[in-house]
Amino acid sequence: MIFPTFTFLCFFAALLAVFVLVRAHASRKAVLLVASCVFYMWWNPAFILLIFTSIIIDYFVARRMDFTADQRKRRALLVISIGANLGILAFFKYANFFQDSLLWSLRLTGQQPDWTTLNIILPVGISFYTFQTMSYTLDVYRRELPASRSFLDFALFVTFFPQLVAGPIVRAADFLPQLNAPVRLCFDRVAFFLFLRGLAKKTLVADNLALFVDGVFTNPADWPSAIVWLGTVAFAIQIYCDFSGYSEMAIALARMLGFSLPVNFDRPYFATNPSLFWRRWHISLSTWLRDYLYIPLGGNRGGTWATCRNLMITMTLGGFWHGASWNFLWWGVAHGVALLVHRLWVEMKMRLPWHETLDASMLYRFACFLALNYFILATWIMFRLTDFNKMRVALKKFLFFDFDFHFTSIGLGALYIFSTVTVMLGFLVLHAFGHFFGGLDERLSRVRPSVGCAAAALVGVLLTLFWPTSSQPFIYFQF
Amino acid sequence: MSKLVELPPQPPSMRGFVALCAALCAGVLAGWCLLAGVTSGLNGELSRTAFLAQTFKNLPANPPHTVAIGNSVTMNGLDCGALGAQLSPSRETWNLATTGQTLLESALLLDALPDSVREILYCTTVDGLVGPVINTEPSKLIAARLYGLGPGETASLVWPEGSLLPPELNLPYWRIVLESRWILRAWLDNSFRAVLRRDLNLQKANEDLHFPQLYTQRIAPATYERALQRQAEARASNEYKIPSHSLDAIVALRDWAVRNNRRFIVVVLPENPDLRGITPPSLYAAADSMENSLRERGVEVVDLSTVLSAGDFVDIVHPGPEGARKFTDALAQALRAMSGAVPKP
Numbered sequence: 089m090i091f092p093t094f095t096f097l098c099f100f101a102a103l104l105a106v107f108v109l110v111r112a113h114a115s116r117k118a119v120l121l122v123a124s125c126v127f128y129m130w131w132n133p134a135f136i137l138l139i140f141t142s143i144i145i146d147y148f149v150a151r152r153m154d155f156t157a158d159q160r161k162r163r164a165l166l167v168i169s170i171g172a173n174l175g176i177l178a179f180f181k182y183a184n185f186f187q188d189s190l191l192w193s194l195r196l197t198g199q200q201p202d203w204t205t206l207n208i209i210l211p212v213g214i215s216f217y218t219f220q221t222m223s224y225t226l227d228v229y230r231r232e233l234p235a236s237r238s239f240l241d242f243a244l245f246v247t248f249f250p251q252l253v254a255g256p257i258v259r260a261a262d263f264l265p266q267l268n269a270p271v272r273l274c275f276d277r278v279a280f281f282l283f284l285r286g287l288a289k290k291t292l293v294a295d296n297l298a299l300f301v302d303g304v305f306t307n308p309a310d311w312p313s314a315i316v317w318l319g320t321v322a323f324a325i326q327i328y329c330d331f332s333g334y335s336e337m338a339i340a341l342a343r344m345l346g347f348s349l350p351v352n353f354d355r356p357y358f359a360t361n362p363s364l365f366w367r368r369w370h371i372s373l374s375t376w377l378r379d380y381l382y383i384p385l386g387g388n389r390g391g392t393w394a395t396c397r398n399l400m401i402t403m404t405l406g407g408f409w410h411g412a413s414w415n416f417l418w419w420g421v422a423h424g425v426a427l428l429v430h431r432l433w434v435e436m437k438m439r440l441p442w443h444e445t446l447d448a449s450m451l452y453r454f455a456c457f458l459a460l461n462y463f464i465l466a467t468w469i470m471f472r473l474t475d476f477n478k479m480r481v482a483l484k485k486f487l488f489f490d491f492d493f494h495f496t497s498i499g500l501g502a503l504y505i506f507s508t509v510t511v512m513l514g515f516l517v518l519h520a521f522g523h524f525f526g527g528l529d530e531r532l533s534r535v536r537p538s539v540g541c542a543a544a545a546l547v548g549v550l551l552t553l554f555w556p557t558s559s560q561p562f563i564y565f566q567f
Numbered sequence: 568m569s570k571l572v573e574l575p576p577q578p579p580s581m582r583g584f585v586a587l588c589a590a591l592c593a594g595v596l597a598g599w600c601l602l603a604g605v606t607s608g609l610n611g612e613l614s615r616t617a618f619l620a621q622t623f624k625n626l627p628a629n630p631p632h633t634v635a636i637g638n639s640v641t642m643n644g645l646d647c648g649a650l651g652a653q654l655s656p657s658r659e660t661w662n663l664a665t666t667g668q669t670l671l672e673s674a675l676l677l678d679a680l681p682d683s684v685r686e687i688l689y690c691t692t693v694d695g696l697v698g699p700v701i702n703t704e705p706s707k708l709i710a711a712r713l714y715g716l717g718p719g720e721t722a723s724l725v726w727p728e729g730s731l732l733p734p735e736l737n738l739p740y741w742r743i744v745l746e747s748r749w750i751l752r753a754w755l756d757n758s759f760r761a762v763l764r765r766d767l768n769l770q771k772a773n774e775d776l777h778f779p780q781l782y783t784q785r786i787a788p789a790t791y792e793r794a795l796q797r798q799a800e801a802r803a804s805n806e807y808k809i810p811s812h813s814l815d816a817i818v819a820l821r822d823w824a825v826r827n828n829r830r831f832i833v834v835v836l837p838e839n840p841d842l843r844g845i846t847p848p849s850l851y852a853a854a855d856s857m858e859n860s861l862r863e864r865g866v867e868v869v870d871l872s873t874v875l876s877a878g879d880f881v882d883i884v885h886p887g888p889e890g891a892r893k894f895t896d897a898l899a900q901a902l903r904a905m906s907g908a909v910p911k912p
Contacts, residue, residue, distance in 0.1 A: 275584035284591075296752070310797045312789075492789050506759030507752045537583055541590035548594020553602065557706060557749045 089130040090562060091337045092291055099127065100341070107273060116271040117240055120248070120345065127249035128212075135211040138176065139247060145172045146221045147235075147242045150228040154235035162229060169225040177218045183208050185412030212565055213253035215409055217246055219376055224260040226380055233261050241267045248347070250338040254331070254564045256352040256372035263347070272346040277540060279343040281529035284547050286336030290562075291555045293515050294330035297322045298560045300508040305472055308482035314493035315505075316485040320465045322508060323472050325515055328357065330563045331370070355523050357464070360456035362426040365464065377406050395431065400424040410471070415479060419470045426463055602751075603744045607713055611753030614773045615665045616672070616707075617714040622776065623679045624715070630683035631776075632658035636673040637690030639666045639781065640836050644886035645690065646895045648777035653899035661776045664690065669703045670725050670816055671733075675711050677820070678719030686830045688898075689817070692884070693838050693872050697807050697853040701725055701816065708735035709746045724823055725816040782881045783888055794883045799845035807853040814860055821866045832905070833861060833868045837875040837894050839883050869901045 089096050103123045110119055129136050149169040153162050183206055194201050224245070227233035236242040245263045246252075304311055304319030311319070335352035342349045356368035366374045382402040388395040400421070407420015437443045446452050469486055473479040522528060532543050607617060633654075635645055641664035651660030663676055677687070718736040726732050738746065761769050772781035786794075817833060824831035835858070843851075858868050874897045879890030886894055 274579070275581050276579040277583060277587065280584055280587045307797070310793060312793075492787075504752060504756050506763075507755040510755060510759075537586065540583075541586055544587045544590040545594035545597065548591040548596075549598040549601065550594075552595050552598025552745070553748055553751055555748065556752075557709075557746055 089127050090565075091334070091341070092287055092559075095130070099123070104273070107271075113270045114240070117244055117267060120271070121240060121244045124244065124247040124249035124252060128247065128252055131212050131253075132209070138180070138211055138214070139217060140243070142173060142176065142218065142221050143243050143246050145169060146225050146246075147239055150225050150235035151237075153225070153228050166225060166229045170222060173218050173222050177214060180208055180211055180214055182412045216255045216257055217252060219257050219373075219409075220260075221246055223257070223376060223380060227260060233264075236260070236264055238267075248342070250341040250345070250347075251349055254334050254338070254562055255370075256335055256338065256350050257376050258349060258372070262350060266347055274343055274346050276343075277533040278529075279340045280544070281532045281540075282336050282343070283340035284544070285527065285529040286333040286338075286340060288547060288551070289329035289333030289336065292550060293511060294326045294333060295556045295558075295560045296511045296554065297326040297329075297508060299504055299556065299558075301326055301472075305478070305482065308473075308478055308485060311485070312492040313485045313488070313490040316482055317489075318505070318509070320469055320482075320486055322512060324357070324465055324468050325512055327468065327471075327563055328353070329515065330560075334562050334564065355519065357461060357519075358457070358523050360453050360460060362423065362430050362460065362463070365460060366423070366427070373406070373409070377402050381405065392432070392435065396428045399427050399431070403427060413474050414476070415470050415474050419467055422463075422467045422470060599741070599745060602748055606744070606747045606750045609750055609754035610757050610769070610773065611710075611750045612666055612757065613707060613710040613714075613750070613753070614757075615779065616676075616711055616716070618774050619663055619665070619676060620679060620711075620714040620716050623681060626681050626683075629659050630681050631661040632683060633660040633686040633688065634663045634680065634684050635660070635688040635690050635834070636668065636676060637664040637688075637834075637836065638668045638692070638695070639664070640692055640884055640886070641668075641690040642666070642772065642779045643782055643881075644780075644836060644891045644894050645898065646778040646780075646891055649892070649895045650899050650902075651777075653896070654902060658686075662779055664779070667707075669701055669707075670813075670820075671701045671703045671722060672707060672711065674721040674725045674820070675708075675716040675718065677721045677823075679716055684829060686832070687820075687824055688832050688834050689820070690834045690836050692836050693854045694802070694850060696833075696835060696857050697809055697813070697850065701727075701812070703733070705733065705735045705746075706749050708733055709738075709743060710750060712736065712738065712743045713747045713750075721820065721823055724819040727812050778891070780888070780891060782885045784881060785887065786882045791882060795841055795845065798842060798883055802842075802846045802850065805847075805850075807847070807850045809853055809857045809860065814857065814864075817861060818864050818866060831866070832902070833858075833866055834898060835868065835870040835872045837879075837886060837890065838872045839875070839877055839880045840873075841877045842883055843873075867905065869898065869905075871897050871901065 089099060103119070106119050106123075107116060110116055125136055128139065146169055149165045153165045156162055156165075187206055191201060224233070224236075224242075228235045236245070241264055242260075244267065245258070245260055248258070248263070251258055301319055301323045304315055305323070308316055308319075332353035339349045339351070350372050352370060352372050354368040354371065356365050359365040359368055382398055385398040385401060386394055387398060390398075403424030404417060404420045407416045407418070407423065410416040410419070437446065440446070466483065466486055469482045470479060473482055518528065532540055535543075633647075633651065635641055635647055635650075637645075642662065645662055645664070647660040647662040651658050654660070663673075665672065673689070680687075712735065718732050722732060722736070735746070757769065760767065766784045767781055768783075769781070772779045785791075821831040835854070854872075858870060861868050871894060875886060875890045875893055879886055879893060881887040881890075
């Protein structure tokens with residue numbers, strides 16, 4: 089079940105109806121847990137067992153960890169929890185990849201193994217909920233969080249449907265305390281307009297751009313550099329709107345149910361360096377990687393080279409988290425290198441006597457903004473194309489412009505290039521407006537009710553007119 | 568701790584939220600009404616279908632005797648005005664081709680044909696002859712329904728026996744209107760294209776009943792080469808076998824035409840020799856086999872696939888003005904040579 093569907097609308101309406109009937113705090117939590125299970129089982133009922141396996145292991149491991157003071161036992165329990173979680177993740181997400189890679193390597197050496205391909209189905213949201221449960225046991229192990237005494241609370245923390253399949257990755261320390269207070273519905277204008285913002289981003293921008301992006305990246309060799317560039321920028325906008333749109337809808341739905349989820353995006357394309365970009369893109373993942381991988385590895389405490397090593401390990405694994413494919417690994421490596429270069433540049437710059445003047449210069453910041461976005465766009469090509477040859481061709485066309493574009497080459501239909509550019513420009517104008525003057529949804533939640541209603545009606549008209557007829561799956565569902 | 572979205576200290580009243588939801592629903596309804604009012608009149612890539620459907624309803628004083636159905640190659644390569652004038656006796660001939668027209672779309676047009684039509688030219692490319700003939704994008708079927716074309720006898724004939732027609736052909740009106748929203752985007756694209764591509768006569772392509780030629784200027788050599796390469800890869804990766812359903816569908820159409828005292832002729836359109844050079848021979852073997860099978864089952868076939876040279880094309884598939892003239896003349900000659908009686912099924 090996905091948010092922008094009639095099925096979900098009915099599901100949510102039914103949930104609210106039950107909430108009106110059920111007033112008791114514990115009962116409302118139970119209703120939410122059941123609803124979350126139904127939400128997940130709509131895709132594939134069997135895989136709910138997998139989630140509950142993680143829940144049961146982590147709940148009891150954390151409880152046991154809380155009761156014992158013996159550090160060795162606590163560490164053994166942590167290993168059990170992490171081993172189980174990573175084992176499940178490795179099997180369901182990476183087994184096919186490792187098998188294919190092994191086959192490929194064996195064939196390189198001239199062997200022809202004839203074992204059967206596993207063809208394991210990837211459970212939706214496994215990367216998200218695995219990281220969520222792992223962070224819980226790690227927090228309990230570090231004594232930053234007491235183990236949850238309520239199985240219901242813990243199960244609801246893991247399965248809470250707004251964020252179950254594509255994040256934001258919620259920390260137990262943020263969510264579990266919210267379950268101690270009574271569950272109260274919160275239908276305010278902030279939630280309404282935030283949901284509409286996410287919905288519009290997903291349907292009006294991301295899905296409309298998807299038609300063009302898919303057309304370009306199906307075979308980039310067919311297109312000149314100008315179209316590859318346009319396709320890459322369109323994909324950058326598509327993936328941002330797709331993922332941040334989902335996060336915003338999730339946050340808004342959680343808010344309607346009386347829960348607060350973490351902010352996941354903060355206009356990342358306005359960043360001026362890779363470090364800032366990762367503080368604004370998929371914030372819940374980057375902070376997770378920072379807190380549970382980069383810092384435990386030593387962070388930036390061991391000198392320049394140790395920091396560089398830690399950065400590369402973190403970003404490479406971060407890239408691999410996205411998908412069991414080499415392109416995601418390279419994407420992570422590229423971002424690791426960028427963070428590393430940026431770090432070295434900052435260290436070098438600090439020794440310059442005029443570094444403060446440089447940092448304050450608008451021209452310098454604008455140049456940084458352009459350079460970062462050029463890099464980000466190139467890496468989106470690596471992210472988008474799993475086929476190495478297509479990736480190579482697209483990157484070549486992106487990096488070495490061929491000046492081979494003629495309007496007479498554009499036939500009827502084909503890619504919807506002009507409407508795509510219109511959507512992109514419309515998004516960029518609104519995005520820039522939001523960056524400099526505040527988001528439209530925030531403004532609309534403060535205006536007079538009549539103006540708010542007029543805006544809602546206008547969005548209704550736009551959704552009806554420009555919601556694409558072919559629905560596109562959320563990109564991050566595959567992770 | 569992460570940066571959480573703050574919740575209000577007190578839950579707000581539901582009234583404001585309900586009002587917003589009601590306004591949103593009102594907007595959706597207004598959007599639907601807007602769609603119902605404007606989409607059928609917008610100039611999108613299927614405007615020609617709308618124009619043809621409208622023309623069938625308001626026939627001019629001189630209705631057609633012969634019609635040609637097909638895709639953009641037929642639009643660009645067949646001057647039906649000149650064709651009709653060269654036939655003996657001369658007859659009103661219309662070009663009913665539309666961009667990417669499939670046999671199912673053709674069938675929707677044939678179901679709405681005026682009674683005056685006595686001869687149907689089913690124009691197909693060589694690869695179209697051996698490809699799937701009925702696979703039609705849902706959006707096109709939606710547009711056809713919106714423009715007043717509905718599934719009739721012919722549509723059922725070309726569809727595989729025993730399987731249901733595409734659901735788009737049976738949707739209720741409110742859904743047809745809602746699903747037709749893609750036309751807005753097509754209109755937006757067409758409007759921009761009309762401004763940027765002065766070489767295209769979009770109005771002629773939409774509204775000319777005789778010669779809706781759209782492409783007249785040769786594309787850039789680099790673009791031509793790239794398109795050729797793309798086509799080479801696509802053709803090399805295909806396996807060419809005659810889809811049994813295609814043969815049955817064309818024969819069924821011929822039978823339907825004969826039952827209605829109409830002549831049905833399959834015309835194989837000219838192919839760019841540059842394409843022939845890069846195509847696996849299996850395509851032509853399959854096309855020959857298909858033509859032979861059609862002839863064995865009594866279908867008249869005119870194969871003009873080799874009448875043009877590479878210079879007669881503006882791109883890898885569409886004949887230019889000179890190519891259209893040559894092809895039209897060749898077709899007129901072939902039709903004059905054929906006997907006038909309607910063959911029996």
